[in-house]
Amino acid sequence: MRDILKRATLVAAMTGAVPAGATELKMVIGNGPQHDGTKVMEQWAGDLETRTDGALTARVFPATLVTVKEIPAGLKSGLADIGQIVYPYHPAEFPEAAFISDFSLFATSNVAAAGAMAEYMLTCTDCREELHRNGLVYFGGLANAPYSLLATKRIVSLDDFNGLRVRSGGDAWGRWIEGLGGIKVSIPSQDAYQALSQGMLDAHTHSIGSLIDQSLVDVVTDVTDIPAGVYFGAAWNFSKKSWDALSDDERAVLFERAPYGLALSNTTLELSRRKVMDQLAELNIALHHPDDSLMAANRAFLEEEKARIVAMAPERYGVENAADKADRFLALLDKWEKLAADTPLEAQAVGDLYTREIYSHLTPADL
Incomplete structure (x- = not known):
């Protein structure tokens, strides 16, 4: 916290001139300037400024003003206004959100996973209270594109997977890796390249799009397109201190534009994944599909995973009524997988979907 407060003195110097009477918001993200998530924030900020004729502006600080793990504290203090928080990085502060994030391996569409997470969080009293205790207001769910195995060797069968050192994207993937016979390696995704x-890793669980936006194309030689879940443990959060200081009109505009920012993020990441998938041959990366033995092991793991997550929840997170909460979330996920399948992969269409199904039933005061 002391480091964060010291950096507050640099904000004025880092922020350009703002028109008189305008409100400038500081947006923070743990990724670098070339990451799709950063570019989405910048695009959303530009849209916000245009739609309000400059009355509301935003400046994005990619991995600068605060580190990825300092974002919750930076938002709580008011140093930043909007930030992308990865809840599983902070299970003690966000046990309800981290618990639901454990079901990431059950999702197949990031548009659906983010929609289900947003609807769950915004209609969950325990979740809202958890965020308010941490000085936050929930803006909506983000989800990376579906994960695959990005590797330095061919992985097709269960025998191929046995003994591999695989980077885990979280505890859910750690259990999955070990359940299939691999060795989990828990490091941040930013460290996967090195x-x-x-040779410290044989494979990395992440979206194929990260071959480009995280430069992994330089070190990855093989991709196995196994359904390895969708990471939906992140979200845009607003500093409650900053949110409460805004006018009613400013909150209304931000509330109206929130689902479109989330839609832009989720569609951009999936479109990037598809684009890079089509380029694998020219990138000299071999694409593999899992054989029956690996797929059967994957299905067997998922059949038992729900019960494991629920059984661990009371001791691990202190979550009450875990079984009921799991059932409610998985029912929402099933609903959203169907909604996403019937919606064009376009930011406007997905934003309209999020608005119709979630945000139209709420007001800014419900956040």
């Missing part, structure tokens, strides 16, 4: 290049 670990793969130095």
Whole structure:
């Protein structure tokens, strides 16, 4: 916290001139300037400024003003106004959100996963209270594109997977890796490049799009397109201190534009994944599909995973009524998988979907 407060003195110097009477918001993200998530924030900020004729502006600080793990504290203090928080990085502060994030391996569409998470969080009293205790207001769910295995060797069968050192995107993936016979390696995704290049990892669980936006194309030689879930443990959050200081009109505009920012993020990441998938041959990366033995092991793991997550929840997170909460979330996920399948992969269409199904039933005061 002390480091965060020291950096507050630099904000004025880092922020450009703002028109008189305008409100400038500081947006923070743990990714670098070339990451799709950062570019989405910048695009959404530009849209916000245009739609309000400059009355509301935003400046994005990619991995600068605060580190990825400092974002909750930075928002709580008011140093930043909007930030992308990865809840599983902070299970003690966000046990309800981290618990639901454990079901990431059950999702197949990031548009659906983010929609289900947003609807769940915004209609969950325990979740809203948890965020308010941490000085936050929930803006909506984000989800990476579906994960695959990005590797330095061919992985097709269960035998191929046995003994592999695989980077885990979270505890759910750690259990999955070990359940299939691999060795989980728990490091941040930003460290995967170095670990793969130095032979500390054999494979990395992440979206194929990260081959480009995280430069993994330099160290990955093989991709196995196994359904390895969708990471939906992140969300845009507003500093409650900053949110309460805004006018009713400003909150109304931000509330109206929130689902479109989330839609832009989720569609951008999936479109990037598809684009890079089509480029694998020219990138000299071999694409593999899992055989029956690996797919059967994957299905067997998922059949038992729900019961494991629920059984661990009371001790691990202190979550009450875990079984009921799991059932409610998985029912929402099933609903959203169907909604996403019937919706064009376009930011406007997905934003309209999020608005119709979630935000139209709420007001800014409900956040």
